[in-house]
Amino acid sequence: MMADKEKFFVPVIFADRFFMSANALADITLKGGYAWADAKDHFDLAEKLTGSPFVRVIVSEYIKINSLILEQAPGLKGVIAYGAGYDHIDVDFFTSRGIFVCNCRGENAQAVAELTFGLLLSLMRRIHLADHFIRENGWKRTDSAALPEWTMGRELWGKTFGIIGLGQIGSRVARIARGFDMRILSYDPFAQIKEGMGVESAGLEDILSNADIISLHVPLTAETEKMVNARALSLLKPEAVLVNTSRGKIIDEPALIKALEERRIGGAALDVFSQEPIPSDHPFFRLKNVVLSPHMGAMTQEAGERLSDAVVRQVRDIITGRKPECLIE
Ligand code: NAD
Numbered sequence: 001m002m003a004d005k006e007k008f009f010v011p012v013i014f015a016d017r018f019f020m021s022a023n024a025l026a027d028i029t030l031k032g033g034y035a036w037a038d039a040k041d042h043f044d045l046a047e048k049l050t051g052s053p054f055v056r057v058i059v060s061e062y063i064k065i066n067s068l069i070l071e072q073a074p075g076l077k078g079v080i081a082y083g084a085g086y087d088h089i090d091v092d093f094f095t096s097r098g099i100f101v102c103n104c105r106g107e108n109a110q111a112v113a114e115l116t117f118g119l120l121l122s123l124m125r126r127i128h129l130a131d132h133f134i135r136e137n138g139w140k141r142t143d144s145a146a147l148p149e150w151t152m153g154r155e156l157w158g159k160t161f162g163i164i165g166l167g168q169i170g171s172r173v174a175r176i177a178r179g180f181d182m183r184i185l186s187y188d189p190f191a192q193i194k195e196g197m198g199v200e201s202a203g204l205e206d207i208l209s210n211a212d213i214i215s216l217h218v219p220l221t222a223e224t225e226k227m228v229n230a231r232a233l234s235l236l237k238p239e240a241v242l243v244n245t246s247r248g249k250i251i252d253e254p255a256l257i258k259a260l261e262e263r264r265i266g267g268a269a270l271d272v273f274s275q276e277p278i279p280s281d282h283p284f285f286r287l288k289n290v291v292l293s294p295h296m297g298a299m300t301q302e303a304g305e306r307l308s309d310a311v312v313r314q315v316r317d318i319i320t321g322r323k324p325e326c327l328i329e
Contacts, residue, residue: 008035008052012315013073015039015060018082019299024308028315032056039063046072057318059311062276066090070097078318080311081328083108083298084168085247087220091328102314102324106168107306108298113172115297116215116245119269123241123291125153150288154239156180162211164227165218165246166191166199173215174199185211188218208235213243220247230255239266245297248273257283260290271297 010033014020017038028034039045042064049055049072056075058065061082067090070076078100079089086103094101122128129150133139138148161177163170166188177184178198185202186193193199204227207214214236218224228242229252236242242265244251253274259265267289276295284290298307314324 007050008037008048009054010035011054011056011319013037013049013055013058015045015058015063015065018061019304019308020311021305021308024312027312031315031319042066042068045069049073057315059315060088062088064088067093070094070099077321078102078314078324080104080314080318080324082307082311085219086328087247095328100318100324101328102326103328104307104310104314105326107310108303109168109172111300111303112169112245112297113176114300115271115293116169116173116243117176119245119271119291119293120156120213120215120241120243123243123267123269124156126150128291129288156182156213158182159212160185160210162187162202162207162214163199164188164204164207164214164216166193167217169245170215170217171197173217182213205235208232209237211240212237213241215243216246216250218246218250220249225249226252228252228256230258233259233265236265238264241266241268243269245271248276257287260287263289267291271295
C-alpha cells in the first residue's frame with residue numbers, strides 16, 4: 001500500500017524493509033493499512049513522515065526512533081522493534097510520554113541459537129574455507145594427508161562453553177550445547193538458571209579465562225558496550241574462540257582484530273559488527289581465523305512467520321489501547 005510521497009494516511013508504518021508474511025500484511029490492512037517508508041535513516045524517516053497525524057504505530061528493525069519521529073507523527077501510540085534488540089529506540093523518551101515500546105523477543109531466538117552453532121562449527125571445522133577450496137578446484141588427491149593443513153579442525157565435544165547472557169537466545173544455545181556434551185558456564189546477573197538446564201553460574205572473568213568457546217547473547221546497553229575489550233580478550237586461552245550473534249558494539253573491534261592478527265586467540269565467528277554493512281576493505285576480510293555472516297541470525301522462514309504474527313498482535317494491542325505482550329518496561 002503506497003502513501004503520499006511525504007505524508008502517510010495509514011496507522012502502521014514500517015520504517016525499514018524486513019520480512020512480513022502475506023497473512024500478517026492482510027491482517028494489518030484490515031486494521032487500517034500500512035506503508036513501507038524504506039527510510040535510509042531516522043532523518044529520512046522524519047522527512048517522509050512530515051506531519052502524519054494518522055500514524056499510530058511505527059515498526060523498525062534498525063532505523064533509530066526518537067523524539068524527531070514523534071514531532072512528525074504526533075498521534076503515535078506505540079513503537080515496535082522488529083526482532084529482539086531495541087537499542088535503536090529511545091525507550092525512556094517514549095515511555096515517559098505514555099507511548100508503548102515493545103519488541104518481539106523470543107520469536108527469533110531459535111534461529112539465532114542455530115546460527116550460533118552454524119558459525120561455530122564452521123570456525124572449528126573450516127567449512128567456509130573447505131567450500132571455497134573445493135569450488136576453486138583445489139581438491140586433487142583422495143589421501144587425507146594431502147589436504148591443506150587447515151582442514152585439521154577441532155571438536156566441540158567435551159569443551160567448556162561460556163554463555164554471556166542467558167536469556168531467550170542464550171538458554172536455547174545452552175540446550176544445543178548440551179548435545180555436544182560440553183560443560184556449560186553462564187554469566188548473567190539477572191537470569192535464573194532453571195533446574196535441569198545443565199548450566200553452571202560463573203563470573204565473567206571465570207568464563208573468559210576458562211572457556212574454550214565464548215558466545216555473546218547480551219543486549220547492547222551502556223553496561224555491555226565494549227564488554228569484550230582488550231583486557232577481557234587478554235584473559236582468553238590461546239585456543240579459545242569467540243562467537244558474537246548479539247550486537248557488534250559489545251566487542252571492542254580494533255582490540256579483537258589485534259588479538260586475531262597476533263593469533264593470541266583461536267578465532268572468531270561474527271554475525272554482527274560495530275558498523276553494518278562492514279566496509280569492503282575491513283581487516284576482518286584478511287583474517288583466516290574468522291567466519292563472517294551479514295547479520296542474518298534471525299533470518300529463517302519460521303522466525304519470519306513468528307515475527308510477523310507478533311507484530312500483528314502488538315499492532316492490534318497498541319491500536320486498541322491495550323498493553324502489548326512484549327512491552328519494554
Ligand atoms: P533476552 O533479553 O531474552 O536476553 C538477554 C539476556 O542478557 C538477559 O537474560 C539479561 O539478563 C542478560 N543481560 C543483560 N545485561 C547483561 C549484562 N550486563 N551482563 C550479563 N548479562 C546481561 O534477549 P535475547 O532474545 O536472548 O537477545 C539477546 C540479544 O541478541 C538482543 O538484545 C539482540 O541485540 C541480539 N539479537 C541478534 C540477532 C541477530 O540477527 N544476530 C537476532 C536477535 C537478537
